[in-house]
Amino acid sequence: MAVEAQSSNHVLASVDDSQWGPAPPLIPAGAQIAVLAGNPMGTGPYTIRLKFPANYAIPAHSHPTDENVVIISGALTFGMGDKLAADSAANKTLSTGGYALMPANMNHYAFTTDAETKLSCTGKGQWNLSTSIRRTTRATRRSDQVCGSGRELNDSSRGSSSCACPSTPHTDPGSLQSHRV
Numbered sequence: 573m574a575v576e577a578q579s580s581n582h583v584l585a586s587v588d589d590s591q592w593g594p595a596p597p598l599i600p601a602g603a604q605i606a607v608l609a610g611n612p613m614g615t616g617p618y619t620i621r622l623k624f625p626a627n628y629a630i631p632a633h634s635h636p637t638d639e640n641v642v643i644i645s646g647a648l649t650f651g652m653g654d655k656l657a658a659d660s661a662a663n664k665t666l667s668t669g670g671y672a673l674m675p676a677n678m679n680h681y682a683f684t685t686d687a688e689t690k691l692s693c694t695g696k697g698q699w700n701l702s703t704s705i706r707r708t709t710r711a712t713r714r715s716d717q718v719c720g721s722g723r724e725l726n727d728s729s730r731g732s733s734s735c736a737c738p739s740t741p742h743t744d745p746g747s748l749q750s751h752r753v
Contacts (some may be wrong), residue, residue, distance in 0.1 A: 583609050583619075587644055587690060587695050590621050597674035598701050599630055608692075619694045622647070629683040631656055637697040639674040643667060646689030650674075656681040 590606035596613075599704075604626050610618030621644070624630075632654050643666050650672055652662040666672060674680050693699070 578585040583741070586622070590623075591625060595622065599701070602628055604734050612695075615697055616696070617696045618699060619692065620699070621722055622690075622691050622693060624684050624686055624688050624689045626684055628689075629656055629658075630681055632679050633701040634677050635695070636700055637676050637695050639699075640690045640694045641674065643670040644690040646684060646687045648684060648689050648691060650680060650682050652678065652680050654679050656683065658683060662723040708720065 592604040592606050594601075594660055595603035595605040605621040606623075607622040608619040608621060610616055612618040612620050624646075645668055647665050647667040648670075649663050649665040650659075651660050654659075657663070685718055
C-alpha cells in the first residue's frame with residue numbers, strides 16, 4: 573500500500589498499535605517513526621509518531637511549515653536558537669501531555685535525557701529540516717556542519733550549501749510505507 577497524502581478512512585490507533593521503523597535521515601540516527609495518516613514527505617496534512625532513545629539530541633533546525641508536537645511518553649526539552657544549548661535557562665522541558673507549536677522557519681532544537689520519549693507530530697506540507705544546520709553531539713560536545721538530511725558535509729563542501737549526499741532523495745516516501753499503522 574502506498575503512503576497517501578489524504579485518506580477517507582478513519583484512523584483509530586493506540587500507541588501500542590504503532591508500527592515503528594527507522595526515521596528518515598532528516599534527523600540523527602536512532603529515532604524511529606510510525607506514519608498515522610497522510611504522507612509526511614508530500615504536500616498535504618500528515619500525522620506521525622516519533623520515538624527517541626534516551627540521551628538523544630536533534631540539532632538546531634527549522635521547518636518550512638508549522639509543526640505541532642504532543643508528548644506521548646517520556647519528556648522532551650525544547651530550545652530556540654541556532655545551536656543546541658543543553659544548559660540554557662530558556663529551554664523548556666515538556667512531559668507526557670505537553671504541547672509545542674514550532675512555527676515555520678523558527679530555529680529550534682530538542683533533546684531527551686535519561687528516558688525514551690514518544691511524541692505525535694502533525695503538520696501540513698513536507699516534513700523537512702532546514703538545508704544547513706549545526707549538529708551538537710551531547711556526549712562529546714562537538715559540532716559538525718551537516719546538510720538538511722543530517723549527513724555530514726565533507727571537507728570540500730563545508731561552509732557551503734552543497735553536500736556529498738547521493739543524488740537520490742533522502743525523503744523517499746516509499747521508505748515510510750512499512751511504518752504505517
